[in-house]
Amino acid sequence: MEIPGPEPRPDGGLGAIAEAGGLHTYQLRLHAEHGPVVRFQLPGVEEAVSVADPVLLEATAHIDKRPERLFEFLAPLCEADNLQVLAADQHTPWRRLLLSVFAGRPSHERHFARFTELATDLADRWAARAGGEPVASQKDLTALTLRMICEYSLGGDAADPDKVTRAFETVLTEHLGRLYQVPVPGTQDERTRRADEALAYLRATVDRVVAAHRSGGRADRSDLIGALVEAGQSPARIRDTVMVTLLAAHHTTGVAVSWTLHLLGRHPEVAARVTEELDRVLGDRAAPAYADLRRLTYLDMTLKEAMRLYPPGPYGARETTEPLVLGEYEIPAGTTVFYPFWAVHLNPQHWPEPQKFDPERFTPEETAKRPRYAYIPFGLGPRSCEGAQLATVEAQLVLAVLLKRLAFRPVPGHEVTPIERFVLWAADDIPMLVSTR
Ligand code: HEM
Numbered sequence: 001m002e003i004p005g006p007e008p009r010p011d012g013g014l015g016a017i018a019e020a021g022g023l024h025t026y027q028l029r030l031h032a033e034h035g036p037v038v039r040f041q042l043p044g045v046e047e048a049v050s051v052a053d054p055v056l057l058e059a060t061a062h063i064d065k066r067p068e069r070l071f072e073f074l075a076p077l078c079e080a081d082n083l084q085v086l087a088a089d090q091h092t093p094w095r096r097l098l099l100s101v102f103a104g105r106p107s108h109e110r111h112f113a114r115f116t117e118l119a120t121d122l123a124d125r126w127a128a129r130a131g132g133e134p135v136a137s138q139k140d141l142t143a144l145t146l147r148m149i150c151e152y153s154l155g156g157d158a159a160d161p162d163k164v165t166r167a168f169e170t171v172l173t174e175h176l177g178r179l180y181q182v183p184v185p186g187t188q189d190e191r192t193r194r195a196d197e198a199l200a201y202l203r204a205t206v207d208r209v210v211a212a213h214r215s216g217g218r219a220d221r222s223d224l225i226g227a228l229v230e231a232g233q234s235p236a237r238i239r240d241t242v243m244v245t246l247l248a249a250h251h252t253t254g255v256a257v258s259w260t261l262h263l264l265g266r267h268p269e270v271a272a273r274v275t276e277e278l279d280r281v282l283g284d285r286a287a288p289a290y291a292d293l294r295r296l297t298y299l300d301m302t303l304k305e306a307m308r309l310y311p312p313g314p315y316g317a318r319e320t321t322e323p324l325v326l327g328e329y330e331i332p333a334g335t336t337v338f339y340p341f342w343a344v345h346l347n348p349q350h351w352p353e354p355q356k357f358d359p360e361r362f363t364p365e366e367t368a369k370r371p372r373y374a375y376i377p378f379g380l381g382p383r384s385c386e387g388a389q390l391a392t393v394e395a396q397l398v399l400a401v402l403l404k405r406l407a408f409r410p411v412p413g414h415e416v417t418p419i420e421r422f423v424l425w426a427a428d429d430i431p432m433l434v435s436t437r
Pocket residue numbers: 083084095102244245248249250252253256311312313315316317377378379380381382383384385386387388390391392395
């Protein structure tokens with residue numbers, strides 16, 4: 001059977017995406033109008049197939065290839081191969097190595113104290129604003145998570161974390177800002193020079209950390225660069241891996257927290273349950289220990305529900321390497337499969353009243369009733385997010401530190417509009433009024 005979808009247009013689909021307000025909302029519209037499997041024009045690859053049914057997604061979960069053209073924009077951040085589209089035979093060992101660091105308890109424990117200090121600094125700064133002007137939660141939280149991942153990846157000692165953080169922001173503004181036509185000060189030449197210098201500085205910083213490891217620095221599975229050096233990765237691949245980690249890790253984790261605060265600010269009854277749990281588990285302590293995190297089950301359910309309603313990475317992509325059957329449809333090899341994570345999370349077949357914020361959806365009993373891929377904020381299969389566990393630890397810790405001390409209310413009259421800026425971003429930030437508890 002032919003896959004349904006809108007009539008092709010001569011502009012290659014650009015107009016339809018713009019009219020919908022962006023690709024993230026266009027996909028919601030496509031699935032609402034055409035059902036769970038839709039073909040549509042996608043600039044860059046001509047046509048793509050979007051699948052919003054979690055059971056049909058199973059047929060695609062093994063695919064280990066991303067469409068190169070859609071990820072070309074990330075090529076300037078890599079010196080060796082573009083890591084987003086690395087060939088499967090090289091990707092598999094690289095992924096295993098990353099997981100051995102990011103997903104392992106040693107690295108979480110090693111960085112936990114520093115993460116707690118950084119989160120506490122933000123809580124202090126926000127507490128000083130209690131009863132006054134609103135805080136820009138998205139801006140401050142993405143700055144915090146960038147700082148966290150810079151220190152995590154490069155270590156606190158070998159690098160100047162302030163300078164590293166600023167340099168990475170410069171690189172991002174140039175390379176991703178251009179993608180979204182975000183105005184950047186200066187002439188194009190000046191901006192390119194600034195971004196090139198910042199990238200060169202970051203790469204030289206990684207090289208210094210690598211050299212320190214080679215000359216006998218400590219290396220175990222808690223340390224990203226150490227693990228990469230020991231696994232015999234090339235210097236260029238190590239620099240690229242750090243760059244891609246910073247890129248993949250910071251906005252995503254920051255907005256996971258700011259969207260959660262946004263929802264809690266609008267649902268005081270849920271916020272009250274979260275703080276009750278924090279008081280019960282932490283007592284008088286201002287911050288959790290690493291071992292406390294798994295006792296903060298309601299906080300975790302709340303974070304999950306926030307990432308369902310606002311998945312920080314709203315979509316992903318694969319390219320089929322063989323013909324596939326998707327229910328009543330067949331797609332040939334070479335098809336671009338576009339994953340609409342947001343539409344999957346709002347699929348009314350698996351999420352009754354999909355727009356309602358209800359952390360109870362994530363009790364173990366409710367979770368067990370749903371198909372495996374009904375909830376996929378970190379993607380699926382061999383190209384899914386290697387940072388999922390680390391991100392969860394960071395987000396839970398930051399939420400626990402902030403919510404133990406502070407209460408958040410929305411700013412009356414400020415409308416929060418999700419837009420797509422590489423991540424699911426709030427157009428004019430998520431300003432919040434803060435009070436101390
Ligand atoms: C809440 C925070 C985060 C979210 C929601 C998120 C989500 C995602 C998603 C949706 C993908 C694409 C998956 C796919 O195509 O199936 C991805 C890829 C990736 N993420 Fe994350 N991420 C987060 C944090 C992190 C962190 C903290 C790190 C690293 C420390 C990280 C590292 C990566 C890497 C390296 C990839 C590329 C995967 C590959 O191609 O093998 N992410 N992430």
